[in-house]
Amino acid sequence: MKRKMKKILSGLLCVAVALMPAAKVWATDVEEEAKKAYELPVQSNEIENWPQGPAVYGQSAIVIDADTRSILYAKNMHDKHYPASITKVLTALLAAENGNLNTDRVTFSQESVNFLEPGDAYIGMRAGEEISLKDALYGVLLASANEVSYAVAETIGTKMQGNGSGYEKFVKAMNERAEELGATDSHFVNPHGLQDENHYTSAYDMALISAELFEHPEILEIMETYEHTIGPTNLVNESRTFQQRHEMMETWNSHYYEYCVGGKTGYTDEAGNTLITLADNGKMRLICVEMATRGQHIYDDTRSLLDYAFAGFSRQEAKSSILESAEEDVHATITEKGPVYVDLPVGIPQEELEFETGEENGVSMLYLTWQGQTVGKVAADVDEKAAQRAAGDGKKPGAVTSIRKILEESIWIVIGAAAVLILIAVILVFVIRRRKRSSFLRLSRRKQRRQESQRRRRMKRAARRSRRRGRKRW
The missing domain is CATH 3.40.710.10 (DD-peptidase/beta-lactamase superfamily)
Incomplete structure (x- = not known):
């Protein structure tokens, strides 16, 4: 009996030893x-x-x-x-x-x-x-x-x-x-x-x-x-x-x-x-x-x-002024009773929040976002016509409103810059043309003076030759 138990234990030990490398590989x-x-x-x-x-x-x-x-x-x-x-x-x-x-x-x-x-x-x-x-x-x-x-x-x-x-x-x-x-x-x-x-x-x-x-x-x-x-x-x-x-x-x-x-x-x-x-x-x-x-x-x-x-x-209750701005910006009237909460990174003021609207399970929602991330939301009635006018092309009002402002400011900047560039170009063209004209006139006068000088020298030479011939005859 003891020998049989020893054989069984030895067999189990052999199996355990054999499995150890596999277990080690699996763990690795x-x-x-x-x-x-x-x-x-x-x-x-x-x-x-x-x-x-x-x-x-x-x-x-x-x-x-x-x-x-x-x-x-x-x-x-x-x-x-x-x-x-x-x-x-x-x-x-x-x-x-x-x-x-x-x-x-x-x-x-x-x-x-x-x-x-x-x-x-x-x-x-x-x-x-x-x-x-x-x-x-x-x-x-x-x-x-x-x-x-x-x-x-x-x-x-x-x-x-x-x-x-x-x-x-x-x-x-x-x-x-x-x-x-x-x-x-x-x-x-x-x-x-x-x-x-x-x-x-x-x-x-x-x-x-x-x-x-x-x-x-x-x-x-x-x-x-x-x-x-x-x-x-x-x-x-x-x-x-x-x-x-x-x-x-x-x-x-x-x-x-x-x-x-x-x-x-x-x-x-x-x-x-x-x-x-x-x-x-x-x-x-x-x-x-x-x-x-x-x-x-x-x-x-x-x-x-x-x-x-x-x-x-930091989980905070949204300020009433923030919610009023949201309702005005995206034309959404909050329908839920009770406070609205937002989760903002510690140290970030609520004034940096932006607003968007959307829908969840057939319910219109107002989303409060920061850096494009939703940090709070609440059910709200959205004035679709006003929102569409604000958004344009079906885009989210909050995002489009800010983008539109940026685009409008950019357009005026571009127009102003273009006007300045055109004015500078006109001035440069005028100056260049004037310089070319002045240069042409100066060249023309120089040429005339040179030709007149040459003509006078020819006349003087002709007069000297004429005097020499007269002396020889006399």
């Missing part, structure tokens, strides 16, 4: 990929006078203000990536919007547990079990349980209008809701984020979706929980306990961040590490998303990005 490849991502350009750093943000190891990253939706940091924010389990943020949002967390019950179908594969995150639910929707969302957001996400989609989907199963209607609603929130780069095919080539999104889209979570305190309450227990069910007498997976929420963890109030982790081999983090320092509420990250960098990156945004920008 991961760090090399992370280094390449670190060197990718940060587009927000290319904006003139914009606060310079840190380099990060994710291929894509973004930080936005959850209230104004202003983009404070952007690195390839529209690139499409596999989201992995951060998909579950949208699943939880739809469940909260279409269900009742306290009264609705989630029942697990055979399909919701059978689709799991080895290595998938789960909490061991069985077909036929039933739990509250609130307990289910704890399982979705804290434990990242894939079978729970599937069952939530099936249950909530039955409440939705349309054709197909509850699961199919829920997935369709995921894409519709994402589009309503402003997503432009996404296509979701499941509620859990397990790998599928047709399941993708961007850091920008996930930031907009995550910002909506601040409107649902019941979801934030779940996200802020460190540990949760689902009690015995109709089929299982034992309790299930699981913990928070977002390390910035764990007070004992080295990655703990005091302003973090929620978030969601994600990982698959194809997606790499993905992370959503919600932060609130009492002055600003931020959403940070990083995607396609390799290695152990994502929490340090997130801390750097949040520190950068909190320190580099």
Whole structure:
């Protein structure tokens, strides 16, 4: 028996030794990929006078203000990536919007547990079990349980209008809701984020979706929980306990961040590490998303990005004089009640703001911009005729107004310069012609004097010859 155990241990040791070089190569490849991502350009750093943000190891990253939706940091924010389990943020949002967390019950179908594969995150639910929707969302957001996400989609989907199963209607609603929130780069095919080539999104889209979570305190309450227990069910007498997976929420963890109030982790081999983090320092509420990250960098990156945004920008209530100027310049009357906020780099006065108009989901909007970047927005009625007259050619009024002023000033400058040049040219032509004429006259007089002198000399010579002949004759 001892010999047999020794052989087994020796075999395992040999296998481990054999795998070590492969593991080392894999780790080297991961760090090399992370280094390449670190060197990718940060587009927000290319904006003139914009606060310079840190380099990060994710291929894509973004930080936005959850209230104004202003983009404070952007690195390839529209690139499409596999989201992995951060998909579950949208699943939880739809469940909260279409269900009742306290009264609705989630029942697990055979399909919701059978689709799991080895290595998938789960909490061991069985077909036929039933739990509250609130307990289910704890399982979705804290434990990242894939079978729970599937069952939530099936249950909530039955409440939705349309054709197909509850699961199919829920997935369709995921894409519709994402589009309503402003997503432009996404296509979701499941509620859990397990790998599928047709399941993708961007850091920008996930930031907009995550910002909506601040409107649902019941979801934030779940996200802020460190540990949760689902009690015995109709089929299982034992309790299930699981913990928070977002390390910035764990007070004992080295990655703990005091302003973090929620978030969601994600990982698959194809997606790499993905992370959503919600932060609130009492002055600003931020959403940070990083995607396609390799290695152990994502929490340090997130801390750097949040520190950068909190320190580099100031969230301010727009002055009434600024809003009055906006209404006058772009012919837009603000329709929203309450204060309007802007996010400006620290030290930049509101007087440098410019204004534009546009539309979101059929609603006319007034945009407050700085250096071409939207730093605040508010719903407003736009006088289209006046705006068109101000804008011309369908361009945005705020931008066109300033450009038009510049062009008008430039035209007068050009006209004045042209007039001066023409006057100088006329004077030069007159002077040159006069000089030529004077020169010609001087030449003519010189020629006449020379000819007259020559004629006199000829006459004198002729007179001398005549006198000589007269002497010889006498």
